[in-house]
Amino acid sequence: MARILLAAFVALLLVVGPCHARPEPEHAAKSAAKGKTTVVDGITAIYNFGDSLSDTGNLLREGAGGMLQYTTAPPYGSAIGGATGRCSDGYLMIDFLAKDLGLPLLNPYLDKGADFTHGVNFAVAGATALDAAALARRGVSVPHTNSSLAVQLQQFKDFMNANTRSPQETREKLARSLVMVGEIGGNDYNYAFSANRPAGDGERNLYNFGRMAAGVVEATALVPDVVRSVTSAARELLDMGATRLVIPGNFPLGCVPSYMSAVDEKDPAAYDGNGCLAALNLFAQMHNVLLQQGIRELRRSYPGATIAYADYFYAYVRMLRDAGETGFDEGALTRACCGAGAGAYNFDMDRMCGAPGTSVCARPDERISWDGVHLTQRAYRVMTDLLYHEGFASPAPVEFPRA
Secondary structure (H helix, E strand, C coil): CHHHHHHHHHHHHHHHCCCCCCCCCCCCCCCCCCCCCCCCCCCCEEEEECCCCCCCCHHHHHCCCHHHHHHHCCCCCHHHCCCCCCCCCCCCHHHHHHHHCCCCCCCECCCCCCCCCCEEECCCCCCCCCCHHHHHCCCCCCCCCCCCHHHHHHHHHHHHHHHCCCHHHHHHHHHCEEEEECCCCHHHHHHHHCCCCCCCCCCCCCCCHHHHHHHHHHHHHHHHHHHHHHHHHHHHHHHHCCCEEEEECCCCHHHCHHHHHHHCCCCHHHECCCCCEHHHHHHHHHHHHHHHHHHHHHHHHCCCCEEEEECHHHHHHHHHHCCCCCCCCHHHCCCCCEECCCCCCCCCCCCCCCCCCCEECCCHHHCCECCCCCECHHHHHHHHHHHHHCCCEECCCCCCCCC
């Protein structure tokens, strides 16, 4: 099965275009402004759209359920004094980016009493790029939230209408802002991978490999629409006056403990040189190739804007390869810190981090994966450095002062 999927994805990548490993970026100097409150490069606000990779409390206020119900209570947030709705032990990339820019942490849009002077976070854990109705027509259900990218974009428009007096004032505000369009779209694929169809006798309904193989085929059909949704949202934001956008790609899904645990493939040929599932990584690369094609079209249409592609895939691969140098436990790179102790990956879909019977590793700052799906605070810090200080987001959306 693994070889069939791998061959299929190689064929698909040949159709959509080449997907070579990105060249190693030049190492930019780390920001001299870290930890300070000085505004960097004229950026006075951040507006963020996305899912659990950047939600700072919206799902908490919507009401989390299902596998995300435990993310709103300890041990989530244990590194920052308590659960805030962030799907990690602490801060996320969006938090570290705000700090590096000398800005306050972004408040979630649904925190109606919050200060939004320096931006708003519209991201919601579990959110999709396509709306629930569009996914339902394809037989894919959305279990956690209806706050799709279109809903978040409408919330942004409502916010701007309420807080500016004219489209021109909106343009002026956006000219001083950084707009993060994602990462979003991963959940569209996650829900398709889950193959929302009845399980056989004795099988769990989520992440069974036989159903996942069928789900991957379904997810592949979603890719053009997911990419179109992201680039269309970016186009609307550019039309409203955004001048600096960051559009992230997908992570290497085959390196994520939840997927590795689900497949539990014994054939060595199923894994790449980083010990990750090659077929799922090729799927992620297919999404990223099409997304980059869409970004190139946006750049041609908006030559005066900086539209950066944030290469989550190769930044994550670099983090894996340099794990020993950056203090991660090289023997646990694909093992969740928080889980039920199940198998090589410490991941059990039926007992997610925070559920009864789960525990937290002794040193979360030495782990990359927090709960088998999301990263630790430390890993998010490393990812932020790679993306915005070491060239994995290109062209650079912000010029940090050199040390």
